Amino acid sequence: MKRITLIILTCLFASMAAMAQNGLNINRLFDGRYKKAAGATEIIVTGSQAREYGLTVYHSVTVTDKTQAEIIENLVVKDGSQAVDKEVEYRNGQLYYGFYTMPRQKRTNRYIFFLNQNLARKSPKNVVTLIYMEGEASAAKIKKLIRK
Amino acid sequence: MKELHHISSQAVLETLIERYFNGDTTLEEECELRWALSHCPWESETIDDARVVMGYFAAHRHYKRHQAANPLRRRMMGIAASIAVILTIGGYVLWHQSQPADQCIAYVNGVTINDDEEVMALIENDLSNMDNAAQGMASQLSSLGEALETEND
Numbered sequence: 001m002k003r004i005t006l007i008i009l010t011c012l013f014a015s016m017a018a019m020a021q022n023g024l025n026i027n028r029l030f031d032g033r034y035k036k037a038a039g040a041t042e043i044i045v046t047g048s049q050a051r052e053y054g055l056t057v058y059h060s061v062t063v064t065d066k067t068q069a070e071i072i073e074n075l076v077v078k079d080g081s082q083a084v085d086k087e088v089e090y091r092n093g094q095l096y097y098g099f100y101t102m103p104r105q106k107r108t109n110r111y112i113f114f115l116n117q118n119l120a121r122k123s124p125k126n127v128v129t130l131i132y133m134e135g136e137a138s139a140a141k142i143k144k145l146i147r148k
Numbered sequence: 149m150k151e152l153h154h155i156s157s158q159a160v161l162e163t164l165i166e167r168y169f170n171g172d173t174t175l176e177e178e179c180e181l182r183w184a185l186s187h188c189p190w191e192s193e194t195i196d197d198a199r200v201v202m203g204y205f206a207a208h209r210h211y212k213r214h215q216a217a218n219p220l221r222r223r224m225m226g227i228a229a230s231i232a233v234i235l236t237i238g239g240y241v242l243w244h245q246s247q248p249a250d251q252c253i254a255y256v257n258g259v260t261i262n263d264d265e266e267v268m269a270l271i272e273n274d275l276s277n278m279d280n281a282a283q284g285m286a287s288q289l290s291s292l293g294e295a296l297e298t299e300n301d
Contacts, residue, residue, distance in 0.1 A: 035255040043270055047250030060274055087282070097281035115281050129274055146275040146282065 024102065025075040026112065026132060030059055039064040053145055054137030056108065062129045069116065069128035076100075076114045076130060083112075085139065091119040101139050110134050111142055155180065158190040165198045 034040040045058040063069055073095050080086055085101035096119040102110040113131040118124050133142060155161050164181050167173050173181065185199050254261040254270050261267055 035260075036258045038257050041254065041256045041270065043254045043267060043274070045252050045267065045271065047252075049250070049252045049264065049268070058271065060271070062274065089281070089284075097278075097284075099278075099282065113278050115278055117277065120281070121284075129277060131274060131278065143282070146279045 023105070024110075024112075024132070025078045026072075026130060029061055029072060029075060029130065030132070034061050034063065037063075037065075040068070050135065053135070054141055055133050055135030057132070057134040059133075060129065060131040062127060064126050064128075066126070069118070072128055072130050073114070073116065076112060079112060094119060096120075099143075107136075108134055109137060109139070111139070113146075155184045155188070158188075158192065158195070161185075161188060161190060162192065162194045165194055168198070 030042075034042040041060075041062040043058065043060045046056060050056055050058050061072065063072065076098060077095060079102065080088065080098060080100045082102065083100035084103050087097075087099045088095065089097045094116060095114060096116050098112070098114040100112040100114075102112060104110070111131075111133040113129070113133070115129045117127040117129070137145070155164065161181075161184055164173065164177060164184075168178060168181055181198075182202060185195070185202055188195075252262075252264045252267050254267045256270070261270075
């Protein structure tokens with residue numbers, strides 16, 4: 001009896017640990033490092049405000065620091081290789097725009113947006129934006145959302 | 149002494165009960181009936197009435213409970229109950245953990261913004277920039293399509 005209980009508890013805690021992280025490389029960017037950083041913007045929206053858009057999580061980071069921009073791009077490209085669907089545009093060998101649909105997790109859709117405005121043709125700006133969205137919204141709904 | 153306990157079916161038992169209530173049974177048959185009522189697994193209105201009248205109802209229930217109280221069965225039921233409790237608690241904990249708390253906050257150059265409208269305005273700006281980039285890509289594809297069509301013509 002004790003052995004069975006132990007096995008069940010082990011399985012339970014292992015599955016809890018696995019579910020507690022969503023396994024994306026960009027997660028490490030959301031550790032709070034940009035909250036106090038100059039030239040950076042971090043936005044976190046969860047709960048009722050996010051639900052209005054069919055989302056459970058909206059998390060974005062915008063940076064002007066070139067070193068940080070490179071770090072973000074590398075992590076996005078890594079995650080992008082696991083995407084089930086993607087729209088990407090490279091300019092001069094660098095990722096300019098990316099919209100990635102990541103594999104569903106816990107019946108939740110996950111999306112990553114990336115934009116390097118430094119590579120924009122019209123009025124380039126030294127700004128890199130990363131957006132992570134999570135929720136039941138479909139890719140089509142997300143695209144509608146950005147066209148609002 | 150005559151061999152007892154040869155009641156082979158529920159129908160035989162019920163006939164015997166009927167005969168008992170009509171006062172047609174012998175002493176031997178009554179002994180046999182008492183034994184059958186306290187040991188047989190059959191249940192019906194007639195049989196239950198006879199058990200009540202002959203005082204064997206409690207004895208029969210005790211017999212059935214004794215049958216159900218198989219130690220292995222009880223142990224398995226205990227394990228199943230434990231698993232059900234653990235899974236219920238675990239499921240609730242996982243569900244609760246997966247529900248993010250209400251948050252609408254932005255950090256701009258180290259400054260915290262809690263105003264929902266300001267935060268939503270920042271989001272709209274981000275999304276608008278994304279849209280411009282996406283539109284740029286769409287228009288490129290459209291130009292490419294047009295160029296291919298012209299070449300084919």
